[in-house]
Amino acid sequence: xxxxxxxxxxxxxxxxxxxxxxxxxxxxxxxxxxxxxxxxxxxxxxxxxxxxxxxxxxxxxxxxxxxxxxxxxxxxxxxxxxxxxxxxxxxxxxxxxxxxxxxxxxxxxxxxxxxxxxxxxxxxxxxxxxxxxxxxxxxxxxxxxxxxxxxxxxxxxxxxxxxxxxxxxxxxxxxxxxxxxxxxxxxxxxxxxxxxxxxxxxxxxxxxxxxxxxxxxxxxxxxxxxxxxxxxxx
DNA sequence: CCCCGCGGGATACTGA
DNA sequence: CTCAGTATCCCGCGGG
Numbered sequence: 001x002x003x004x005x006x007x008x009x010x011x012x013x014x015x016x017x018x019x020x021x022x023x024x025x026x027x028x029x030x031x032x033x034x035x036x037x038x039x040x041x042x043x044x045x046x047x048x049x050x051x052x053x054x055x056x057x058x059x060x061x062x063x064x065x066x067x068x069x070x071x072x073x074x075x076x077x078x079x080x081x082x083x084x085x086x087x088x089x090x091x092x093x094x095x096x097x098x099x100x101x102x103x104x105x106x107x108x109x110x111x112x113x114x115x116x117x118x119x120x121x122x123x124x125x126x127x128x129x130x131x132x133x134x135x136x137x138x139x140x141x142x143x144x145x146x147x148x149x150x151x152x153x154x155x156x157x158x159x160x161x162x163x164x165x166x167x168x169x170x171x172x173x174x175x176x177x178x179x180x181x182x183x184x185x186x187x188x189x190x191x192x193x194x195x196x197x198x199x200x201x202x203x204x205x206x207x208x209x210x211x212x213x214x215x216x217x218x219x220x221x222x223x224x225x226x227x228x229x230x231x232x233x234x
Numbered sequence: 235c236c237c238c239g240c241g242g243g244a245t246a247c248t249g250a
Numbered sequence: 251c252t253c254a255g256t257a258t259c260c261c262g263c264g265g266g
Contacts, residue, residue, distance in 0.1 A: 127250090127256095129256090175257090184239085206239075
């Protein structure tokens with residue numbers, strides 16, 4: 001009966017571990033003389049790590065709600081502090097690794113030319129879009145239980161019916177929304193992509209599909225990131 | 235009938 | 251101020 005509470009505790013332990021891990025990594029980074037090189041090398045790892053922190057965070061808070069009811073956030077929610085510190089770590093980690101990394105600008109001049117269909121004026125300073133976020137999730141093996149490719153080759157993906165709300169919560173959190181994001185609202189946003197043709201709805205439940213152009217744009221952007229990371233290492 | 239996922243209109247909000 | 255890209259709310263539909 002208390003399994004969800006136990007689960008929450010476990011997740012909090014894991015969170016603390018990850019948090020400590022982040023601190024150590026960062027300390028190492030700051031102590032290193034050529035830290036900016038490390039920052040570039042570690043960029044991807046940091047991104048992945050922060051994703052896991054993200055998901056664990058939401059998982060633990062959601063489990064807490066399931067365990068004790070919807071009003072938990074107002075009553076003594078012990079991990080509030082933890083969540084705050086995790087968020088600050090997240091910010092610290094996300095900012096350099098995410099979109100506008102310093103080396104992303106000069107290494108890829110063709111990016112703005114080939115990506116950014118029509119809306120992006122210069123291709124930089126762009127906010128994270130929902131489908132970018134979903135693509136990131138899909139590429140993260142740690143999120144496979146929430147969201148996964150059905151046949152990845154054609155860009156079809158499906159939400160897990162039990163964890164779809166976690167993906168939504170993550171999205172809302174990533175955007176820094178005041179109110180919690182829900183699957184219903186997120187799917188509404190997803191449906192808006194039907195108009196622009198970036199994502200289309202598949203007849204199956206909880207299943208959507210990236211359009212060919214969207215998918216190739218996302219994949220080429222991802223390849224760009226990888227080659228940048230490799231280039232720094234080499 | 236109920237629940238859940240879906241479709242989409244209307245309107246508000248926010249950053250470029 | 252405008253406009254794109256959501257976020258939020260809400261109502262209706264249909265399948266299981």
